[in-house]
Each structure stands twice: as structure tokens, then as C-alpha cells.
Amino acid sequence: MARSPKTAGKGRKLSNFLCFAVYSANLAFGRAYKPLLDKVGLTYTQYIALVALSDEDEQTVSALGEKLFLESNTLTPILKKLEQMGLIKRHRDPADERQVRLSLTPAGRKLIEQDLGGSLIEATGLGDDFPVVQKTVSELRDNLLRATKADD
Amino acid sequence: MARSPKTAGKGRKLSNFLCFAVYSANLAFGRAYKPLLDKVGLTYTQYIALVALSDEDEQTVSALGEKLFLESNTLTPILKKLEQMGLIKRHRDPADERQVRLSLTPAGRKLIEQDLGGSLIEATGLGDDFPVVQKTVSELRDNLLRATKADD
DNA sequence: GGATTATTAATCGTATCCGATCTAATCGGA
DNA sequence: TCCGATTAGATCGGATACGATTAATAATCC
Structure with missing residues (x-):
């Protein structure tokens, strides 16, 4: 890993x-x-x-x-x-x-x-970093998928 | 969500x-x-x-x-x-x-x-941000678990 | 225009996850 | 000591994920 x-x-x-x-x-x-x-x-x-x-x-x-x-x-x-x-x-x-x-x-x-779970934003404890984390994790995903696809 | x-x-x-x-x-x-x-x-x-x-x-x-x-x-x-x-x-x-x-x-x-998958670090495309993302996601998890446990 | 190929869902078997329940073993108090 | 409560794993049923295969329909090619 x-x-x-x-x-x-x-x-x-x-x-x-x-x-x-x-x-x-x-x-x-x-x-x-x-x-x-x-x-x-x-x-x-x-x-x-x-x-x-x-x-x-x-x-x-x-x-x-x-x-x-x-x-x-x-x-x-x-x-x-x-x-x-x-x-x-x-x-x-x-x-x-x-x-x-x-x-x-x-x-x-x-x-x-x-709009269930809108309340959970609080529970993430991320505050203003919320959008940043979201973006970072999404990019991480896309990078991994791209890399995986690449060596088919 | x-x-x-x-x-x-x-x-x-x-x-x-x-x-x-x-x-x-x-x-x-x-x-x-x-x-x-x-x-x-x-x-x-x-x-x-x-x-x-x-x-x-x-x-x-x-x-x-x-x-x-x-x-x-x-x-x-x-x-x-x-x-x-x-x-x-x-x-x-x-x-x-x-x-x-x-x-x-x-x-x-x-x-x-x-040590399988050490090679995959590259594929994350995170570079120096790697440890930061790891820490952020872990904290996110812990916050969620804590919040979930709280209202039992 | 008929056979071959390609595409789209669906199906099947295996491996997680999870709530609920079960069994066996241990603990605790009267 | 004896019995109810607790604890640790295991079991079971429902719901994902996913590789491999299949069935049905479309597209293509000669």
C-alpha cells in the first residue's frame, strides 16, 4: 500500500x-x-x-x-x-x-x-477546509484511476 | 450527505x-x-x-x-x-x-x-502533500466516528 | 442481406460490511 | 456457590463490489 x-x-x-x-x-x-x-x-x-x-x-x-x-x-x-x-x-x-x-x-x-445529512457537515470537523479536502480526495481518486487505467 | x-x-x-x-x-x-x-x-x-x-x-x-x-x-x-x-x-x-x-x-x-504497493505512492499524484492528506483524512474519519458514537 | 462483431444489461460466484442473534466462557454479587 | 449479567467469537441474512459470462440488440462489413 x-x-x-x-x-x-x-x-x-x-x-x-x-x-x-x-x-x-x-x-x-x-x-x-x-x-x-x-x-x-x-x-x-x-x-x-x-x-x-x-x-x-x-x-x-x-x-x-x-x-x-x-x-x-x-x-x-x-x-x-x-x-x-x-x-x-x-x-x-x-x-x-x-x-x-x-x-x-x-x-x-x-x-x-x-437534503438528508446536510447536518453532517459539522461532524466532519473540517470547517473551512471542507472544500479543500473534498477537492484533494477527488483528485487523489482521479489520479489513481488514471494510473490504473494506464497499464491495462 | x-x-x-x-x-x-x-x-x-x-x-x-x-x-x-x-x-x-x-x-x-x-x-x-x-x-x-x-x-x-x-x-x-x-x-x-x-x-x-x-x-x-x-x-x-x-x-x-x-x-x-x-x-x-x-x-x-x-x-x-x-x-x-x-x-x-x-x-x-x-x-x-x-x-x-x-x-x-x-x-x-x-x-x-x-512491501507490496510501495510503488503506488507515485500513482496518488500527491507528492509532498502525501502526509498531509493522510493526516487530514484520518482526522476526518476520527471526527465522524466520534460524532457517531456521541449520539448513541 | 446475412454473418460477424460490438455494445448494453443482466446473471452468477466470491468477498466484504453490517445488524441481529446465538453460544460458550467468564465475572460478580447475594 | 450459584445464577444472572457480561464478554468474545461465530453465525446468518441483506446489501454492496467485482470479475467473468451470457443474452439480446445494434452496427458493420463483405
Whole structure:
């Protein structure tokens, strides 16, 4: 794993792994959001997917997958669940039957408007650094994805 | 989700969610490490667990869980797999039969010594900011966990 | 225009995560 | 000492992730 150059050598502690910091921060977010999402009966991933769908109507599964960095093997079950909950609609595109178009139902849109978890900004303890951290972590992600893609 | 105060209001795009940045950065790390870990037949989580175990001998499952922010429901299957691969040993503590003690085998230690993924530091594209990001993300995690624990 | 190739979702198997529950072992107080 | 409470792992069911494969539809090429 990516260790700080500073600590290369003997100390192979978890605290020296950036990947572990990200891994565990992700776990922490999942737990922080859980009480909020439980109220509306959604999981973390389901909510993220719903937010991504609220961005634009009639997206395809692949288009959604690009935003979430996921593919149909992961998304299909989630989307079926969201449809079953009455939050989204799924239908084959008549112009290209291979594609499935996705759109929020009024119920789905209403849920998104609630803006759950805005309150959690406080809990991050980041204050004014919030946007900076967000940007840094996003760039980290993009760099890793680029590097991974590169040596295919 | 935690949006930047700056962007509160209309724009509910994924890029405004810190949790999504962390979520997707974690996915990206998993993919970046995959080719390296495939070589030794380990998964991301299994490797993290092994690193945590290399830190100290004869840890209990709970102690390991505290480091990884995981519990026995998640760890037990992983530890059984690692034992089955001959990388760790599991045995009940004679002094307290409720506890299971964990230790690396020579094979497990040898694998850790290889220091896989040190090469990935480059791919993060962080340069000198590496330690700063690591620290920031770790603190973010700790703040979230603390805030979550607080309202139990 | 018919065969080949490519694309899009869906399906399947494996490995996490997590809440809830269970069992065995230990502890503590009357 | 005896019994209820606590603790440590393990088990189970539901929900992600992901590689590999498949089925259906579209595009392409000769």
C-alpha cells in the first residue's frame, strides 16, 4: 500500500497507509449516515445512486455507472430495489432496446429535496477546509484511476 | 450527505459530496491495488488485516477489530481464510477460552516483508502533500466516528 | 442481406460490511 | 456457590463490489 516516503523502512503500521485512511474514512461515513438513511429506508449506496439520478433525467445504466464508478453488475440490483421502492422508473429505450433509461418518480424527487445529512457537515470537523479536502480526495481518486487505467 | 456550505441550495451534484469523494477514492484504491494483490492471491481487506496483524503478535480478534474499525462478524470469515491460506495462526487463549489469539506464520511475515504497493505512492499524484492528506483524512474519519458514537 | 462483431444489461460466484442473534466462557454479587 | 449479567467469537441474512459470462440488440462489413 502507499506508505508515506517519510516512514518507509521498518514501521509498517496502518497509520502509515493512505489507502487505510481512505478505507476507514469511508466506513466512518457509512456509519455516520446510517441513522439518517434508516429514517427513509435507504442504504448509503442507494442514496448516492438516487442523487446521481436527480442530476439528470433519462440516464442510461452505463451513464450512471460512469458517475459512480460502478458497472451494471453492481448497479442493476440496486436500481431494481429503488424501482421496487417506487423511487425510480426503469424502461428500455425504444430507440435502442439494449439500453435502460432511468428517471426519478415524484416520490424519489421529493426524498432528494429533503437534503438528508446536510447536518453532517459539522461532524466532519473540517470547517473551512471542507472544500479543500473534498477537492484533494477527488483528485487523489482521479489520479489513481488514471494510473490504473494506464497499464491495462 | 455533507455538502460544501458554499454549494448549499440547488446544486446537488455528486461532486459536492465529500462522502462521495471518499467513497469513490476507496473504490479507486481497491482497483489500483488489485493487480498487485492478485499476484499474491490476496484481497484488499485481507492484506489490510495482515498488515495490522504484523504490527503485534498474539492479538485478539477484538483488538484487531479496533484497529480496522470492524467486528467479528466481518473479521471471522476473513481470518479463517487467511488461516486456510497458511498466512496466520488462530488459537483459543488457554487463559480465557472466549478469546482467539492471532499470529502471522513465517509465510505470512514473508509476504508482508515484500512491501507490496510501495510503488503506488507515485500513482496518488500527491507528492509532498502525501502526509498531509493522510493526516487530514484520518482526522476526518476520527471526527465522524466520534460524532457517531456521541449520539448513541 | 446475412454473418460477424460490438455494445448494453443482466446473471452468477466470491468477498466484504453490517445488524441481529446465538453460544460458550467468564465475572460478580447475594 | 450459584445464577444472572457480561464478554468474545461465530453465525446468518441483506446489501454492496467485482470479475467473468451470457443474452439480446445494434452496427458493420463483405
